[in-house]
Amino acid sequence: MKRFYLWGVLLALLAPFALVAGPAVTGEVERQAINVTAIIMFLVFVAGTLGITYWAAKRTRSAKDFYTAGGGITGFQNGLAIAGDFMSAASFLGISGLVFASGYDGLIYSIGFLVGWPVIMFLIAEQIRNLGKFTFADVSSYRFGQTQIRTMAAISSLVVVAFYLIAQMVGAGKLIQLLFGLDYWMAVVAVGALMMVYVIFGGMTATTWVQIIKAVLLLAGATFMAGVALSTFGFSPEEMFRQAVETHPKALAIMSPGSLVTDPVNAISLGLALMFGTAGLPHILMRFFTVPDAKEARKSVFYATGFIGYFYILTFIIGFAAIVLLAQHPEFFKPEALAADGSVIKDQLVKGINGGTNMVAIRLAEAVGGNLFLGFISAVAFATILAVVAGLTLAGASAISHDLYASVIARGRSNETTEIRISKIATFGLGLLAIMLGIAFESQNVAFMVGLAFAIAASANFPVLITSIFWGKMTTNGALAGGVIGLISAVVLTILSKAVWGDVLGHVDADGKSVGLIALNNPAIISMPLAFFFIWIVSLLDHSEQAKRERHAFEAQRIRCETGIGAEGAVDH
Amino acid sequence: MQQDSVDAIKAHPRYQELVCSRKCFAWNLTVIMLVIYYGFILTIAFAPSLLGTPIAEGAVTTIGMPIGVAIIISAFVLTGIYVAKANSRFDALTKAIREDLQ
Numbered sequence: 179m180k181r182f183y184l185w186g187v188l189l190a191l192l193a194p195f196a197l198v199a200g201p202a203v204t205g206e207v208e209r210q211a212i213n214v215t216a217i218i219m220f221l222v223f224v225a226g227t228l229g230i231t232y233w234a235a236k237r238t239r240s241a242k243d244f245y246t247a248g249g250g251i252t253g254f255q256n257g258l259a260i261a262g263d264f265m266s267a268a269s270f271l272g273i274s275g276l277v278f279a280s281g282y283d284g285l286i287y288s289i290g291f292l293v294g295w296p297v298i299m300f301l302i303a304e305q306i307r308n309l310g311k312f313t314f315a316d317v318s319s320y321r322f323g324q325t326q327i328r329t330m331a332a333i334s335s336l337v338v339v340a341f342y343l344i345a346q347m348v349g350a351g352k353l354i355q356l357l358f359g360l361d362y363w364m365a366v367v368a369v370g371a372l373m374m375v376y377v378i379f380g381g382m383t384a385t386t387w388v389q390i391i392k393a394v395l396l397l398a399g400a401t402f403m404a405g406v407a408l409s410t411f412g413f414s415p416e417e418m419f420r421q422a423v424e425t426h427p428k429a430l431a432i433m434s435p436g437s438l439v440t441d442p443v444n445a446i447s448l449g450l451a452l453m454f455g456t457a458g459l460p461h462i463l464m465r466f467f468t469v470p471d472a473k474e475a476r477k478s479v480f481y482a483t484g485f486i487g488y489f490y491i492l493t494f495i496i497g498f499a500a501i502v503l504l505a506q507h508p509e510f511f512k513p514e515a516l517a518a519d520g521s522v523i524k525d526q527l528v529k530g531i532n533g534g535t536n537m538v539a540i541r542l543a544e545a546v547g548g549n550l551f552l553g554f555i556s557a558v559a560f561a562t563i564l565a566v567v568a569g570l571t572l573a574g575a576s577a578i579s580h581d582l583y584a585s586v587i588a589r590g591r592s593n594e595t596t597e598i599r600i601s602k603i604a605t606f607g608l609g610l611l612a613i614m615l616g617i618a619f620e621s622q623n624v625a626f627m628v629g630l631a632f633a634i635a636a637s638a639n640f641p642v643l644i645t646s647i648f649w650g651k652m653t654t655n656g657a658l659a660g661g662v663i664g665l666i667s668a669v670v671l672t673i674l675s676k677a678v679w680g681d682v683l684g685h686v687d688a689d690g691k692s693v694g695l696i697a698l699n700n701p702a703i704i705s706m707p708l709a710f711f712f713i714w715i716v717s718l719l720d721h722s723e724q725a726k727r728e729r730h731a732f733e734a735q736r737i738r739c740e741t742g743i744g745a746e747g748a749v750d751h
Numbered sequence: 752m753q754q755d756s757v758d759a760i761k762a763h764p765r766y767q768e769l770v771c772s773r774k775c776f777a778w779n780l781t782v783i784m785l786v787i788y789y790g791f792i793l794t795i796a797f798a799p800s801l802l803g804t805p806i807a808e809g810a811v812t813t814i815g816m817p818i819g820v821a822i823i824i825s826a827f828v829l830t831g832i833y834v835a836k837a838n839s840r841f842d843a844l845t846k847a848i849r850e851d852l853q
């Protein structure tokens with residue numbers, strides 16, 4: 179029997195927010211025996227994606243090819259790629275594990291992630307396609323001082339990418355160690371190296387296709403799993419819920435909201451970060467430049483919302499079915515969770531599962547599809563991490579080469595060849611950095627990092643982006659003030675919150691429980707309004723000549739934004 | 752973009768119509784999504800037991816289940832409504848403006 183004792187070590191990557199994180203990321207992961215099926219399946223995936231990278235490399239010549247796959251991705255393909263960015267190992271393993279542990283609460287989480295998409299569609303998808311070229315800073319700096327706004331946007335992009343990357347790398351290392359039986363450092367180096375190959379040689383074309391393939395594999399795998407699982411209940415959700423309630427230690431409580439959302443302030447704050455953070459993530463926003471025009475941009479959100487929603491319904495079924503089906507497999511549990519007759523003790527269902535609740539989907543794969551399907555799902559989980567880090571790194575590299583180098587340092591006088599070269603060097607540098615940070619943070623608690631990335635995206639990137647699109651009176655100084663305040667307040671409030679002040683810095687109360695200086699778990703409810711307020715007040719007080727010119731330039735920006743006249747790509751074919 | 756073409760487009764009646772109708776439509780849909788989502792979150796925060804009501808006498812399934820799934824579907828349907836209107840109405844207006852300018 180494979181045995182490993184892992185208490186929430188995966189939560190760093192797998193549970194995107196400290197809110198769902200149970201025990202801290204600590205301790206050693208006991209290695210699993212090498213899983214040959216999983217490794218073979220994964221090697222097949224790697225061979226396939228390297229083939230695609232080779233094909234993509236031959237087509238990647240201009241900067242437009244490198245950053246945006248030449249703008250030739252269709253709405254449907256881009257929808258799949260966006261869904262792929264979203265259906266991370268975190269959503270798949272983390273949310274199914276959350277459903278397994280607390281039932282209904284898992285659904286609340288998925289809904290929060292999904293509802294940001296319609297808002298992106300209505301307010302920014304077409305607009306950024308019409309206004310931008312390669313990065314979202316193209317849009318937020320459209321009529322403003324290039325140096326200031328691009329520098330600020332590049333810094334906040336890099337901060338978001340860095341936190342997101344560290345969390346992904348640490349999670350990747352632990353997950354791969356667990357699934358494949360590889361050493362932690364080998365897993366981190368493998369992920370970093372493969373990701374560098376995809377991005378440096380294949381640019382956005384390879385990154386997008388890796389993401390599309392992974393999305394299809396994950397959707398197919400999850401559909402199969404949920405289908406087989408549901409068939410054991412005669413395809414009756416009522417029957418599944420009834421048996422789950424009988425099996426689960428929390429009984430009927432799993433059928434209604436539990437402890438995830440306790441007080442309205444934290445609930446709303448988390449909701450804000452989830453909903454608007456998505457609309458400020460650089461690697462997500464960059465996807466809108468890969469389609470030829472606004473029409474394809476809106477189609478891609480439509481497909482993405484459908485795929486993501488469908489996927490979340492599947493993870494919900496997987497989590498609930500696992501409650502019943504895993505309880506019938508005592509071999510998935512620790513010895514102390516078993517009664518004298520070898521069955522699983524009811525109270526030990528959640529605590530006693532080998533590898534923690536984040537392994538629930540993987541275990542269910544084994545239960546419904548045997549070793550072969552277990553290998554398949556493990557390989558897909560690895561592929562998922564790879565695809566997500568590739569997208570993140572490309573977004574970070576673009577911020578360096580397109581925003582910082584081409585627009586700020588070279589002041590628009592660089593040529594495309596140099597810009598692409600800088601971008602590839604930046605990718606290499608970010609890849610190395612990600613590997614080093616991944617190794618450095620191995621035993622650190624990184625659970626707060628994805629939450630922080632979302633909070634910064636919602637507080638620094640999103641307010642500047644949306645006001646620059648819709649508000650004609652905004653000025654460079656206003657954008658700068660709002661963006662900087664949003665970034666700083668999100669970081670500071672996160673440091674003071676329980677996830678960092680208590681869980682990372684080790685401050686505890688009289689009972690030894692970790693505490694924060696402030697009761698807020700996610701800063702968005704304060705940092706987001708602060709950013710908007712400073713954009714508004716500083717813009718209004720700005721009476722400089724430059725401000726006058728910027729306000730005047732709004733009409734032209736709005737026309738291009740609304741009609742696409744003059745937009746990159748929309749006119750050159 | 753030249754100032755005179757900015758003025759020309761700005762004065763174009765179709766452009767006015769496009770800006771106005773898209774703005775109303777997009778913000779209305781946004782508000783609908785926000786109301787649905789925050790209605791759900793606030794129900795959880797203030798009256799969680801409401802979602803724990805069984806859908807029928809003796810059933811285990813609670814009304815929270817279909818409501819949750821309905822919210823997921825509503826997000827998809829709202830994006831669909833936007834795409835349908837944008838593909839027909841907004842694109843037609845944009846095309847008319849472009850043709851008039853040539």
